[in-house]
Amino acid sequence: MGQVKLSDIVNLPAFEEAGRLFHRATGMSLSFKDDSGQVFFYPAEERCDFCRLIQSTREGKSRCALSDKKAAERALEGRKPISYTCHAGLVDVVVPVVVGGERVGCFYSGQSSLTPPTTMGYQEIIPKIADLGLNPDDVWNAYMKVPLVDGRRLSVAMGLLSVICNHLVEGEIALRQERALTVEQKKLRRAAEESARLEHDLREMELRLLQAQLNPHFLFNTLNLIAGQAMMEDAPETAHLVQELSRLLRNSLSSIGKIVPLCEEVESARAYVEIFRARFERNVELILSLSENLKSVDVPALILQPVIENSLRYAGGSLLLKIRTEERDGCICISVEDNGPGIPEKRLAEITASLCSKDHKGKLTGLSGLNRRLKYYYPHVPDISIANLDPGLSVAIAIPLK
Template identity: 30%
Template structure:
């Protein structure tokens, strides 16, 4: 049998244990203590009186009382049931063990009783045992003789009643233990759910950053091609200007690690990008931006518009002869915002309008669009993203995101 298990008394509300002691004392005029496996009372109470209260008022006396309870409590293990003996001061004690699942958790001891009226010898022994406590011997003698005398029959009846009390306490422990186990299971389930959510969030953020990282090299590759072409053609001045512009854009990238930026910053980034494209288009590119002032603070994934503008420039406007127009238009749609990138270039192949942007595509024009679409859905949900709309003489790519309040 385990003699030093972890205490389970903490599972029971203290006021319940105090009520048990109070009820038993009032019913029998015998005071009980509920002790842990080491003999220490698990709750404090004021139901000791007279002689026992005087002894317990001294620190040394209280320690001796606790030791007496512990010793008698351990005796119940060898006897298998209640045990009767005397405390350090000669008062009758009876103990009943508290055993849960074959483990000794403590005992209930009852005292403040004698089986017979104390004689001179008993009083002398008591005074000798308590002489070092600094208590008045006459007062101790008086209160010692006032301790109630009960018959063995009543003592055994009290023991039977304590057995019922022990059974009730064990049931409380079982019930509280089950409740604690259920609470731990619920906490573990909640913790597991939290960990899963955090993991999903981490993977979600990792996928967003991975997609954004795909866009940056894609843009860089195209811009470096522009610089190489200019240098190859001998236009070193334009090549150098383009390189400076690219340097500014890359610095802008490094200064924005956030996933979301205000729409005004994204538009500024697009304007910087088009300054680079001006070196290729010359006067053949005209830009119009129509975005209401109250949408400038709208939060949008970084590098969401530039790939759409790049797509319009490379696949629509660059092959076109003569002046090309590029418009960026934003407007509210109930609780959403629609941002359109419209060009009047040669248009994309009809094949691109049937692409499922949720799937991988080997086609170069589909890479940037798919990445933006996927990032928008990861950020805002499956109801958002981009759509390709063919119109008479125009190519429109519409980006839909939620309207954020505040």
């Protein structure tokens, strides 16, 4: 698959959007250093004027590089984001990127100040850069424009930058896996064999493709919410949302094609609902009615999210979601009920017919994709059951108990 480089990440279309989002949330820019040592800033037009002035000299540029290098070594060694003070007295945040135990590099937030600009603060900085031969008026004007952040926002910035950078890296890895799997799938389809081993490989590949198709807009829109809240409110609620998003990303990206305990799958679903509730300011209540003896039962990962997403998308106003489990006829039956408008009977019949169809062509997302995945794991399992309630909709899944 090849090692991921930071230059691969910054070439992604989402990176520039992520840089602007981070700037809106914190007032800081997003930067990284390529293999040749050249530094890139996003958004480029928001680069700190003070840093630009310092790095206009050869010696200043060298000192900045040394400060960044030392900070990067600390962050990579500890494998966690840190804040540090540069040679000129400004504050920066560095986030290490580690993939599969390999140190890929670091992203930086761009310099800022924890205190408003003052004459005394200016006088403390001047001795540190006096030998650079810069015009004092230019230094003063640039110093007055240094982004101002408080300690709380700096802490939020560290968490937000870590979520953004690591999500972009994990997304690039997932995309590479998708491409590699697609190529391998074509090779297998050209083969004349239809053995059980081949069938298993094909199913595994399609499950991985499903993971790569998760909608990135939801994730970035959620990050946008976090950015807005980071500016408007105290840190606790923002920290909670960052944690929920991190949990959702971690669970979904680490569960590709895996079997997980039901309690873990329910926890991922709960985090998804929590983020949706905050993002859209919707009144969504989630009630869990889980049989205690079934919580540890293994189920395919990401089976609840498509069902819940369907309810959240089509039900307006206040929404009540209920997830129930029970044991019936040698199966664990998982039902998701809502109090939405339901589905017109004609459309419901069409959906039911498509679920029963043997034609497996098409996308792997949504309820049809979920039904298809379940068939891969359990060929003889009943199709997903969809029924209108009064009011609402019920979607039921049956998984054999082993």
